[in-house]
Amino acid sequence: MLPELHPGNAGALLFDWDGTLVDTQRANYLAMAGALAEEGVRLDQEWFDARTGLSSVEMVRLLAREGGLRLRRSVEEIVADRDERFLRTAHEIRVHPEIEAVVSSFHGRLPMAVASGGARKVIETTLHHLPIRHRFGTLVTRDDVERGKPAPDIFLRAARLLGIPPQRCTVYEDSDEGIAAAHAADMEVIDVRPFTRRPGGSIA
The missing domain is CATH 1.10.150 (DNA polymerase; domain 1)
Incomplete structure (x- = not known):
């Protein structure tokens, strides 16, 4: 796992889906x-x-x-x-290896959730094809809240379902809206874009 992606002393890890966990x-x-x-x-x-x-x-x-x-x-x-x-x-979607390493490192050590602005049906179907499918304690999507990102609702609901205070959660994100949502939820956030995108700005 890259040291820049280590969550420190977080009590739970929340992962955005598109562009963070998976290359979609x-x-x-x-x-x-x-x-x-x-x-x-x-x-x-x-x-x-x-x-x-x-x-x-x-x-x-x-x-x-x-x-x-x-x-x-x-x-x-x-x-x-x-x-x-x-x-x-x-079935063609793949996990970003840099973020998969974080998930693998903390699986069984910290509660983890997928917290995404995507649709539940799409995420669940895609997740079924991936090796990380059993590693998350909960999944929160845009279908589960009134407001999507940059509002904090998705992240706050995920923290509540995991039973961890928002201030103890670290969010992994790849968008300005998601980072704003994490800050609004009073959570630490790690911007994964420097580690999941190739030089020149193209998507890995």
Whole structure:
């Protein structure tokens, strides 16, 4: 395990999903771009990459608002289309080895949770294909709370389910929204981006 990723004296570890535990950036972009193409909307990858901390629902709503778009389908229908496209490739998703090393090091030593702005069905289906699937005490998703990141709700619910005070939790994140959510929850946070992305900013 990289020393920069050591959680210190944390009482629990909370892991974001997309981009933190797993390398889903390209698959997520292609799924969302495909769903939006059905609406005649071209999704710019740079715009998408800058907003990966948002849930799919929040991302579509923001895109429509910023672009003044009139969508043929509801936001929920577009996101369901996105999710189905993603699930076709779920078996191809891989864990970031740098973060898997943290999970392996503290499995059985500290309570751990996945705390993500993604959809429960998508995460559970993808997790089923991965070797880390049995290592987490709980899973909290955007489906479980009223507000997604950058609100702290997801992280606070995960801490509550693990029975650990927020101030004793360390969060692993890869987005500005997620880091803001961890700070709002009064939790320590480790930005994994320097360790999971290749030089030049491309996704590992």
